[in-house]
Amino acid sequence: MEHHQMVQHYAEMARILSQDSTEGLAADAKVLAQALTPEGRKEPMMAAKALATLQRKDLDIKEARAAFKDLSNELIPALEAHYPQDAGETEWAVYHCEMAPGSWVQSEGKAHNPYYGSEMLRCGKKVAVLGHGESMEKMEDHGKTHDENPGS
Numbered sequence: 129m130e131h132h133q134m135v136q137h138y139a140e141m142a143r144i145l146s147q148d149s150t151e152g153l154a155a156d157a158k159v160l161a162q163a164l165t166p167e168g169r170k171e172p173m174m175a176a177k178a179l180a181t182l183q184r185k186d187l188d189i190k191e192a193r194a195a196f197k198d199l200s201n202e203l204i205p206a207l208e209a210h211y212p213q214d215a216g217e218t219e220w221a222v223y224h225c226e227m228a229p230g231s232w233v234q235s236e237g238k239a240h241n242p243y244y245g246s247e248m249l250r251c252g253k254k255v256a257v258l259g260h261g262e263s264m265e266k267m268e269d270h271g272k273t274h275d276e277n278p279g280s
Contacts, residue, residue: 135207138199138233140152142234154187161183189245193243197243201230201231204233207258219236220258236254239254240252
């Protein structure tokens, strides 16, 4: 599976959580787990526990958000290090919410916070763009704000 396809499934999970839902998480988590499992191995190379949790059908929103944060903590640094420039039509950005605290990847635009959903949907700041060689650590100190889009 190509990098951009993996990011699409991951970003779809973030979108679902930002809408205060868990419906559809299991299917995207399963595809992502398969993509991260090398031939001859039984588990994904990273975030195996988080991906297993996200595949459960009886998952409540609180458990889902915690597992998604664990997944993000492992997956985002790998994506930042290895995501090829011009890997697809969509430009994927890394957003960070200091309140959660947690990061996620979504297509560029207004933040859609998967950790708080409708409670604080716009809480988050774009801190990096995948495939552009700058990691979150380099960009985190460029202004501290909880809302990239005030008034939205």
